Amino acid sequence: MEIELKLELDPADSHKLRRHPLIAKLAAGRAQRETQTSIYFDTPDYFLLTHNAGVRVRQTGHRWVQTLKAGGGVTGGLHVRNEWETPVSGPALELRKLAALAEPGSLLHQPATMQRLAALQPVFTVTVQRTTWNLRDGENLIELVLDEGSIRREGTTLPVNEIELELKAGEPGSLYLLALRLLNHVPLRLSNASKAQRGYALCGQVKSGPYRASPLSYGPAPNIETGLREIVLNCLAHIQANEAGVLEGNDAECLHQMRVGVRRLRSALQLFQALAPCPDELRDEIRWLGGKLGAARDWDVLVSTTLGRIGDAGAEYLPAISEVAAAVAREKRAEAGAALRSPRYSCAMMRMFAWATDAQWREGMLPAEAGMLDTPLEAFAQAAIGHSRKQVLKRGKNIRKASAPKLHELRIAAKRNRYAVEFFSSLYRPRRLRRYLDALVALQDELGRRNDLATGCSLLGQLEIWKPEIAAAAGFVRGCLEAEASGRRRKLRNAWKRFCAAGLPRLSSD
Known part of the structure; x- marks a missing residue:
C-alpha cells in the first residue's frame, strides 16, 4: 500500500525548496537526482481508467520497471493506492508479468480482462527530473521527491512541478505536519490530481466538476470518533473536488458546490464541538474561506437566477443592471480564485486535514472525555x-x-x-x-x-x-x-x- 501526499509549487520556487533549512536538518544523506520517463498505457476505450487502475512502464537510467496501481483513493492530497512492480526488458508491456502482480481472483486474472488488456497502447508520457531526499522526522521516515518536467500527448504538453511526500514508516498525519513546516518557506498547494489523472485530462477523460458530496457510510458499529473523522474528511473532499473548477473561474456550479462543502464542514464542526472541539483559529480560517466563496456566489445568483424573476414591467432595466452585475460577479470569482491560490488557504486545508487524520481533538482530553468518543454513533x-x-x-x-x-x-x-x-x-x-x-x-x-x-x-x-x-x-x-x-x-x-x-x-x- 502506497501512502503519499502530493503538493504543487511554482517552478520559480523550486530553488527555495532545495535550500529549505528543514530538509537540511532532517535529510539522511545527500539528495539523489535522476531522469525518469514513464509511459502510461490504456485501451482505446480507457478500460483501466474506468476500473480505477493504471499501468505504466518507467525508465530510470538503464532500468525499466512495470507498475500496476489499483484501488484506494485520494483525500486532501493524500494518495493511498495498492501498487505492484516488476522489472521488464524495455518500454513494452509484459502482460504475463503484469497478471502475476495481481492477487488471485482479481480483475486481472479473469480471461475477459486479459483479452481487453491485449489492446493496451501508450496514451501519454511523463518525463521528469527527480530529486529525492530521505527524511527522518522523529519516528516517521518520509521520502521527499521533487519532480520537474512535463506530460506529453500528441504534441500537447502540460508542465509538472510537484512534491511527493511518501510515508515509508510512521503515521500518515506526519505528512501534513511536514508539509506545513515546508510551507513556512515555500508556497505549496495540496494536489488531488496524480500525474496519471493529469495525463488523462489531456485525453479529455477527466472533468473539473462540479462535484456533489459523496455518500457517507461508517461500517459496522461505528463510534462517535469514527463518525467525526469520516464526516470531516468527506466535507474536505467535497471542497477540494470543486477547487479546480473554481480556479478555472467560469463554472458557477463548482463555486456553489465548494461553498456548500464549506457550509457542511462548519455545520459538522459545530455538531461535534462539545465532544471534540476544533481550535477557534482553525474555525476562523474556514469561516474566512466561506466568506470569499459566499461573496462570489451571491453575485452569481443575482445574475443567473434572481434577475430572471423580474417580469415584463422591469424588462427595460435589466440589460444595464445585468451588465454591471455580471462584471462584479467576475471580479468576485477572481477574488475567490486568488484566495484559493494563497498560502493562507493551503495552510488552512493542511491544518484541517492534519486535525482530522491525526485525531488532534484528543490532545489535552481527560480519560473520561476521550471515552465519550467511543460511544455508539447511532445514539x-x-x-x-x-x-x-x-x-x-x-x-x-x-x-x-x-x-x-x-x-x-x-x-x-x-x-x-x-x-x-x-x-x-x-x-x-x-x-x-x-x-x-x-x-x-x-x-x-x-x-x-x-x-x-x-x-x-x-x-x-x-x-x-x-x-x-x-x-x-x-x-x-x-x-x-x-x-x-x-x-x-x-x-x-x-x-x-x-x-x-x-x-x-x-x-x-x-
Whole structure:
C-alpha cells in the first residue's frame, strides 16, 4: 500500500525548496537526482481508467520497471493506492508479468480482462527530473521527491512541478505536519490530481466538476470518533473536488458546490464541538474561506437566477443592471480564485486535514472525555438530529409574522438540520428518511428563494451607490424583488406545514 501526499509549487520556487533549512536538518544523506520517463498505457476505450487502475512502464537510467496501481483513493492530497512492480526488458508491456502482480481472483486474472488488456497502447508520457531526499522526522521516515518536467500527448504538453511526500514508516498525519513546516518557506498547494489523472485530462477523460458530496457510510458499529473523522474528511473532499473548477473561474456550479462543502464542514464542526472541539483559529480560517466563496456566489445568483424573476414591467432595466452585475460577479470569482491560490488557504486545508487524520481533538482530553468518543454513533446521531429539529421548530413557531432576520435564522436552522440528517443518512431506514428529507428540502428551498430575493435587494442597493447612472433602474428592480418576496408567504406556510407533519425518522436499529 502506497501512502503519499502530493503538493504543487511554482517552478520559480523550486530553488527555495532545495535550500529549505528543514530538509537540511532532517535529510539522511545527500539528495539523489535522476531522469525518469514513464509511459502510461490504456485501451482505446480507457478500460483501466474506468476500473480505477493504471499501468505504466518507467525508465530510470538503464532500468525499466512495470507498475500496476489499483484501488484506494485520494483525500486532501493524500494518495493511498495498492501498487505492484516488476522489472521488464524495455518500454513494452509484459502482460504475463503484469497478471502475476495481481492477487488471485482479481480483475486481472479473469480471461475477459486479459483479452481487453491485449489492446493496451501508450496514451501519454511523463518525463521528469527527480530529486529525492530521505527524511527522518522523529519516528516517521518520509521520502521527499521533487519532480520537474512535463506530460506529453500528441504534441500537447502540460508542465509538472510537484512534491511527493511518501510515508515509508510512521503515521500518515506526519505528512501534513511536514508539509506545513515546508510551507513556512515555500508556497505549496495540496494536489488531488496524480500525474496519471493529469495525463488523462489531456485525453479529455477527466472533468473539473462540479462535484456533489459523496455518500457517507461508517461500517459496522461505528463510534462517535469514527463518525467525526469520516464526516470531516468527506466535507474536505467535497471542497477540494470543486477547487479546480473554481480556479478555472467560469463554472458557477463548482463555486456553489465548494461553498456548500464549506457550509457542511462548519455545520459538522459545530455538531461535534462539545465532544471534540476544533481550535477557534482553525474555525476562523474556514469561516474566512466561506466568506470569499459566499461573496462570489451571491453575485452569481443575482445574475443567473434572481434577475430572471423580474417580469415584463422591469424588462427595460435589466440589460444595464445585468451588465454591471455580471462584471462584479467576475471580479468576485477572481477574488475567490486568488484566495484559493494563497498560502493562507493551503495552510488552512493542511491544518484541517492534519486535525482530522491525526485525531488532534484528543490532545489535552481527560480519560473520561476521550471515552465519550467511543460511544455508539447511532445514539449521538439521534440526539443531534432531534436537537437540530427542535431548533427549526422553535425558530418557525411564528412563521406568519416572522421578520426577514427571523426567517434568516430559520433558514440556517433548517440547513443545519438537513446536513445533520444527510451526515447520518446511512443509519436510517431509507423510506422514512426520504419523506422527512423531502419536506425539509422543500422548506429549505423556499427559505432559500426568499433569501436570494433579500440578498438580491441588498446587492442592488450597493449598485445604486456604486453606479449612480443606473441607480433609478436598480431601485425599480429592487422594488420588483421586494414585491415578489411578499407574494411568497403562502408557499412558505405550506412548506412549513409539510415539514411539521413529517415526523422525525427512526434509526435503522430502532
